Amino acid sequence: xxxxxxxxxxxxxxxxxxxxxxxxxxxxxxxxxxxxxxxxxxxxxxxxxxxxxxxxxxxxxxxxxxxxxxxxxxxxxxxxxxxxxxxxxxxxxxxxxxxxxxxxxxxxxx
Amino acid sequence: xxxxxxxxxxxxxxxxxxxxxxxxxxxxxxxxxxxxxxxxxxxxxxxxxxxxxxxxxxxxxxxxxxxxxxxxxxxxxxxxxxxxxxxxxxxxxxxxxxxxxxxxxxxxxxxxx
Numbered sequence: 001x002x003x004x005x006x007x008x009x010x011x012x013x014x015x016x017x018x019x020x021x022x023x024x025x026x027x028x029x030x031x032x033x034x035x036x037x038x039x040x041x042x043x044x045x046x047x048x049x050x051x052x053x054x055x056x057x058x059x060x061x062x063x064x065x066x067x068x069x070x071x072x073x074x075x076x077x078x079x080x081x082x083x084x085x086x087x088x089x090x091x092x093x094x095x096x097x098x099x100x101x102x103x104x105x106x107x108x109x110x
Numbered sequence: 111x112x113x114x115x116x117x118x119x120x121x122x123x124x125x126x127x128x129x130x131x132x133x134x135x136x137x138x139x140x141x142x143x144x145x146x147x148x149x150x151x152x153x154x155x156x157x158x159x160x161x162x163x164x165x166x167x168x169x170x171x172x173x174x175x176x177x178x179x180x181x182x183x184x185x186x187x188x189x190x191x192x193x194x195x196x197x198x199x200x201x202x203x204x205x206x207x208x209x210x211x212x213x214x215x216x217x218x219x220x221x222x223x
Binding site: 093 | 114145150151152153154155158160166168169200202207208209211212213214215216217
């Protein structure tokens, strides 16, 4: 039973437009939420995080939104760039474990 | 600064063979982890070590053993490899378990025939 779902396996966006990646979770005990980015043949790299006491966190072109009542997390990338093309994983945690979603493959078209 | 280093990068095993995947980090992190990534499954936690001298099971520990050799090194052992263990294995480390971002190595691609 997957506690974390990323229902869009892939997403294509034109360069310069907004990319929105979504993540839904079922465990109300999750209290720390991270996004990772992964290029082929490399390990995931940490992108941005948000604590459950916040509903928004920004870091440059990346913004993460948390809606605890809906158990929904989203990552906005504005403007999207070709170098953003990668697989993005959301990874909430509770206690001592992170639980990864299945990932969304983002393609930014020049 | 190498970060998290995993060896080997690739390995092919026959069913029943054993092997150890090595992982070392140079960031003085307390916690270390082993994940596996399978198509359509995301990353799943096999084992983790919250601090030197401790290890705990994750979501999918069956068929694996781990050793936290010291603060820097955390190894994953397959005693009798099975085709179901064909996967990409990632080692990661963090300052503290569950509340600090994970730093990943580049993975070991293991095929069991």
